[in-house]
Amino acid sequence: MSGRAGDLADDAVADDAVDRAIRAFRDGQPVLVHDFDDREGETDIVYPAGAVTADAVARLRNDAGGLVCAALSHDAAVAMDLPFLDDTIDHPSAGSHELGYDDRSSFSLPVNHRDTFTGIPDADRALTITELASAAEAALAGDYGPEEFAADFRAPGHVNVLRAAPGLLADRQGHTELGLALAAEAGLPPAVVVCEMLDDETGHALPKAAARDYATRHGFVYVDGDQLVERLR
Template sequence: MQGESTGALESALTAFRAGDPVLVHDADDREGETDLLYPASAVTPDAVARMRNDGGGLIFVAFTDAVADRFDLPFLHETLDHPANDHSDLGYDAHPSFSLTVNHRDGFTGVTDDDRALTIRRLGEVSADDSYGVDAFAEEFRTPGHVHLLRAAPGLLTDRRGHTELGLALAHEAGVGPAVAGCEMLDDDTGGALSTADARAYARQHDLPFVEGAALIRALA
């Protein structure tokens, strides 16, 4: 089993270095979901189409805490003054990772595959540029928009073990930029999360790496 986990991790790292997607399952006792994850800088219109057609959940970009600070991205729940902003009943985490939603200013409506790919790809590219700050961010992106941004916990897997942190830990180990795009995989028949068995079958069918969150935590935390 250990060898299988090591092989899956190496395949995932190789895929990320090539800009290819990886399927990551968090844990059955957490969300119990599999996300389709990409290095954000490698996302194309075809990748967006794959996420919305084969994933079906929310398409997002996750940043490390340091990048989110550089772009001055808040946790959205810390900025909202509304009675619905209450997460005491959140069953799987202390609070959500959501920050702003954005569109690239060179797009049109922001929701097409081309527009979202432009937004996501540029977010990935600028995440790796330490000289790119909030003023440059505001010149290039507008909010609200059609791409959801997520903030990772400062210590990644030592602080939180969601897909946000799992994907960014994988990106760090692979040596790619500190921004990951992804989408939850849903079941067309039930409307719920795609089962782990079906997610593994999808990975085999499309020759994509599938890795368990526990394996990433053992190797990277």
């Protein structure tokens, strides 16, 4: 197949992958999202934050192996006065990143919910994550601000919060924005969990083919970042 017919077929495949990803998110299921070969070149397991359970956290640390982070929308972060972490660190190591894949880090505060003990067990992290989703939703409704956040969460903690770019995919196309754009399209609160998939043999990012195989074996949706950008930007 070539020419216009081939392009239409490719578009149909991309639309199907995005549609399936949206449905999976609405059902509280994870989606595997690869960003771009010329960016991080990583596949993340991405969950809607409100659906995260202790079993989900176990999957992220066992099957993905990267850093478990909760990404919040820009507007929710502003409403709760959550800063970029590099703006709060008074140390020469902060403020000059020279990242090979982006202009700045998205990291905000690492937090634990106050109802956790150490904050690190799967159930503790799941609680922190789901409560972050509730907080983000309430913040957008104007019912939750810095004082409420401080009453519910403490920093530092064991869930790294990421703060999205204001225009999501129009401004930045990292896993933070890709996941939150997916959540928005699914009609979910502006909070997702992302965790990089690593290769146990090399220690580097899991190759795309292996990530696709994992998705197939477990019945999860795999989608490429360019497919999400094309549809959701």
